[in-house]
Amino acid sequence: MDSSIVAMDPLHHFDHEHPLYLVHLPQQLHHKNENADDEDEDEVEDEVEFVEEDRQCNLCKEQIWSFHLCCYSCKTCNYSLHKFCAELTDDLQNHPLHPGHPLYFYSSDDYEFKCHVCNLMQKSISKYICSTCDFRMDIICATLLEWKINHHSHPHQLERMSCPIVSSCVACGNKHQGVFFHCTTCPRFLINLECALLPTKLLIQNHTDGTFTHSHPLTLAYSVPNSEYEAKYYPKCRVCGGIFYSHLWIYKCDKCLYYAHVDCATSKREPFMSIFQTASLGKTYKNFKEDEHPNLLHCPFQDEGDNLLKRYMSNQHKLIGDSKQHGGEMLTHASHQHPLVLFDKQTPAGVSLHDPMKRSQLLCDGCVKPIMTVPFYVCCQYDDEQYCFVLHEWCAKLPAEVQEYVGHPEHTLFLLQKIPSKFFGVFECAVCELPSNGFAYGCIMCDFYVDINCAFIPKEITHDAHPNHLLSIVKLLKRCKACRYWTERWGFYCPTCDFYIHVECALLLPRVIKHKFDKHPLNLRYEPAENQTSEYFCEICEYQFTPWEWFYHCTTCAQSMHAACVPLILQCEQNTYVNSPKCVYKFLNVKFGGxxxxxxxxxxxxxxxxxxxxxxxxxxxxxxxxxxxxxxxxxxxxxxxxxxxxxxx
Structure with a gap:
């Protein structure tokens, strides 16, 4: 931003050979309520943002800022002075900090001296010296009374303290060492220089990603009223996940439920927290190499028709996709008393593929996941009015055992179509802790059982909710970022960022899902939707919910649903989500019928x-x-x- 040089009589400074000209520093204006509706534009009030100039005062060596309003600059060489530094004379009479004797100016040199005002050792900085009592004062202290700020965060003028200190800042709440500004009327009001110069607007970069996923600029707010805080579902910082305090400054978006601590929003200490003013100023990188993880699973799965078991079996050399099988092939399977028939081109009469939009439900008896495409196996004696036994092609060809399973490495797990000791075949999976009546892998001697999807859990995955960082399978007592539920469970964890999600939240919530209540696909959301500050209500159970838990959302219709409510297809009743501690539908792995x-x-x-x-x-x-x-x-x-x-x- 160009500065304007005022055409007036030049200043001939005693410490510089060329004339100096007064320069008005640019004042960058921002609307206080830039996100307001168009009809409110007449009420918008402008706010000044302090802008750092690309120049330094040659006398005091301090940066020149826009709040100094103007400075003196040389047109011939790169020489600039604060206005108050330029107006100093080569001798000072009755200076407030040393009124008894005259003080004489000495240019900067390599000689180190101690300032008797701030008690700091200074070097390469101009100074004033009293020849009578050997009193020394650096030029910063000599101009201290001119360092004042009219800041929008406080009703009184702020003055610079005489020397750097270590103190807590009322803006961010953290301890800082350095230059502080204080209010002489309110002695407890202290803000450090970095917070005093925070930009009024900034763009924030998302965690672990080199792009700006939040399209709106954030506005600096000097407090968060309790009423607003409560109305926004007690939001957490989008960078660190921590809570807010009403008396501290924050950055927020008035169009979205987006909030961040000021120090988090401007931190460059970690790559995943990098915040930049423009998109071209930086980029973050993955913490792993793709070629070192050739079979890395990227979550979430695209839709209900995709799942972990399908991916695993498709990667096996023997069958899925490459097998030359034909419709009508018969298969005798241990899980069923009748032969099974393969349908690879069309569905049998009386059987419809799984389609939530048509209220048609077809669940595999093996994995209890939707059958949305051919081929699949059907009992040869099916009756369209009775319970229909069906299997995915891959579920019909599962391996007989799993060895060295991550959750039970001491014993081999064997494939069980039904667990003999479990009533109606219903068991609780030891990993996702959901009830299931599908096939299982288990160790009967230890009474350890997992559903067939959880039996092939990889050791590492990546997830869109935390891109570019590996998540490793662990069993921890932590709060899940998806469902916000705190318990000791199996999940995927990034130790660098302390990011943790339960196994079922990572693997059982697809990226896109369809529901009869909305004609558009619903997308999985990990945080509140942009351009929406209104309350969130589930279109199925009609209960209000917090958007800090994962949910499904249609941006076209601005409709939202609990992730746990979405899978209901054939029946829909109010309060389906009540008392559920999970994002995943409680009976997602249960096939009702029989x-x-x-x-x-x-x-x-x-x-x-x-x-x-x-x-x-x-x-x-x-x-x-x-x-x-x-x-x-x-x-x-x-x-x-x-x-x-x-x-x-």
């Missing part, structure tokens, strides 16, 4: 998810909603899962 005969009831009971209308269990009187239940479709009779297991004929 019937059960029990004693003391004449009808068969259907295996379903409990709804509010199902009321209480007929045996224990506990509420059935949100639970796995067995329900009579002919009369008002239902049992919860535990009661039904003790009532089997």
């Amino acid at each position: 019937t059960l005969e029990i004693k003391d009831h004449p009808h068969c009971l259907a295996f379903v998810q409990g709804l509010e209308s199902d009321g209480m269990c007929n045996q224990c009187r506990d509420r059935l909603q949100y639970n796995m239940i067995f329900k009579c479709l002919e009369c008002e009779f239902a049992l919860d899962f535990e009661c039904a297991s003790s009532s089997v004929i």
Whole structure:
């Protein structure tokens, strides 16, 4: 930004051979409410931002800033002076800091001396000396009374302190060593030079990424009112994840729920925290090399039709994709009493592919994941009015065992179509801790079982929520960044950034999902959506939620849904998410269907998810909603899962 040189009589300074001319320093204006709507433009108030000039005062060696308003500069050579430095005379009479004797100017040299005002050893800086009492004062202290700032954060004028100190700053709350400005009226108001010169607007770079994913500039705010803080769901700093204090300065976006500490927003200490004024000033890099991780899994998966098991089996040399199989091929599988038929070009009559938009649900009996494309296997004796047994092609050809499993390395895990000791085949996976009635890999002697997706968990992954850094499989007691739930569980962890997500949050939430409540695809969000500051309500359960947990969002319709509510396809009831500590739908790995005969009831009971209308269990009187239940479709009779297991004929 060009400075303007005022055409007026030049100043002939005693310490410089050329004439000096007065220069008005540029004052960069910003709107206080730049994000306001157009109709409010008349009420917008301008705010001055302090701009660093590309020049230094040749006498005091201090930087020249725009808050100095003007300076003197030489047109012939690169020589500049603060206005108050330039106006000093070669001798000072009755200076406030040494009123008794005259002081005489000495140009800067290599001689080191101690300033008797600030008690600092100085070198290469101009000074004043009293010949009577050998009093020495550097030129910074000589002009100390001129170092004043009118700062928007405070109603009173701020003055520079006489010497560098170590103190807490009221702006950022941290301790600093160096130059401070203070208020003579409010003695506890101290801000360090770095905070005093913070830009009013800046762009912030996302963690571990070289691009600016937040498109709006952040505005410097000098406090956060408690009412605003509460209304914004008690936001956390987007850089460090820490909490805010209402009396400290922050950077925020008025168009989005985006907040950052001032020191986090301007920190260049770590590559993943680098903040730049423009996109061309820097770039971050991966902490790993792609060629050293040829089979690295990149999460999240694109949609419901993709999953870990499919990826793993597709990488095996023997079968998926390369096998020359034909429709109609018969397969005898240990998991089912009837032969299975392969359909590779079209679906059999009466069976529809999984399609949430058409309320059509088709789940594999092996992995309990949607079957969205051919080929797949179907029981040759299927009945379109009864429970249909189907398998993905890859689920029909799983290996018989898994050795040296990360969660149970001491024993081999064997493939089990049904776990004999588990009622109705339902078990809790030891890794994702979700109930499942699909195939499992297990160690019967240790009663250790995992669902077939979790059986092939890689040791390392990357995830869009924390790009360019490897996440390693660990078992830790930490708070998950996705669901915000604190527990000791298996998850993926980046020790450099202390970033942790549960296994199920990383692997079971696809990037894009479809739901009958929205005609557009819903995208997985890791943070509040841009251009939305209104409250977030789930379109399914209609409950308000905090956008700091992962959720699904349609930017076109501005609709949002709990990640745990989205998978509901065939039935939709309010309050589906209530009391859920996870982002993942509780029964994502359970295929409902099938019937059960029990004693003391004449009808068969259907295996379903409990709804509010199902009321209480007929045996224990506990509420059935949100639970796995067995329900009579002919009369008002239902049992919860535990009661039904003790009532089997």
